Amino acid sequence: MSEAHPANPSTFDPAVGVRVGHGYDLHRLEPLAPKGAGRALVVGGVRLDSDCGPVAHSDGDALLHAITDAILGALSMPDIGQLFPDTDPRHAGEDSSVYVVEAARRAKELGWRIGNLDATVILERPKIGPHKMAMRERIARMLGVDVGSVNVKGKTHEGVGALGEGRAIEVHVVAMLVRA
Numbered sequence: 001m002s003e004a005h006p007a008n009p010s011t012f013d014p015a016v017g018v019r020v021g022h023g024y025d026l027h028r029l030e031p032l033a034p035k036g037a038g039r040a041l042v043v044g045g046v047r048l049d050s051d052c053g054p055v056a057h058s059d060g061d062a063l064l065h066a067i068t069d070a071i072l073g074a075l076s077m078p079d080i081g082q083l084f085p086d087t088d089p090r091h092a093g094e095d096s097s098v099y100v101v102e103a104a105r106r107a108k109e110l111g112w113r114i115g116n117l118d119a120t121v122i123l124e125r126p127k128i129g130p131h132k133m134a135m136r137e138r139i140a141r142m143l144g145v146d147v148g149s150v151n152v153k154g155k156t157h158e159g160v161g162a163l164g165e166g167r168a169i170e171v172h173v174v175a176m177l178v179r180a
């Protein structure tokens, strides 16, 4: 992307060698089309077997969206919704790995690399435990880092509220950037 960089690196304190970012995302889950408006459930680039999936303009990968926002946040840049508007037909059904790759590219361009990131995925079902390593590997590859720099944890919502009823997926991510 060639537009002027919205973040101003000169405002970054040169004495600070790390920057922390937080990312959050939530998608409503509905039965898969044609019963509902749900897309196939993809989390961290891994397709999960589920009769429900996210309602989204892109592929609805909440984990990749939250990772993108954590990295952009660490750079004090506009968030994913501003950089990749869901009103733009080019992003319809898009593989969300492009957002993660672009965020990592922008970090590198500003002289930062991914130190590590830690994610918590709140999903009532299916359990993500068996897929965590595959997610970590996919994400690490997108970011160009070692798999040890990427962590994914799964939680349920104990049956409470919309998350607990399986009507949404929620993700929290913190990312640490270090000077390249």
Ligand SMILES: [Zn+2]
Residues within 6 Å of the ligand: 025, 026, 027, 060, 061, 062, 065
């Ligand atoms: Zn999202």
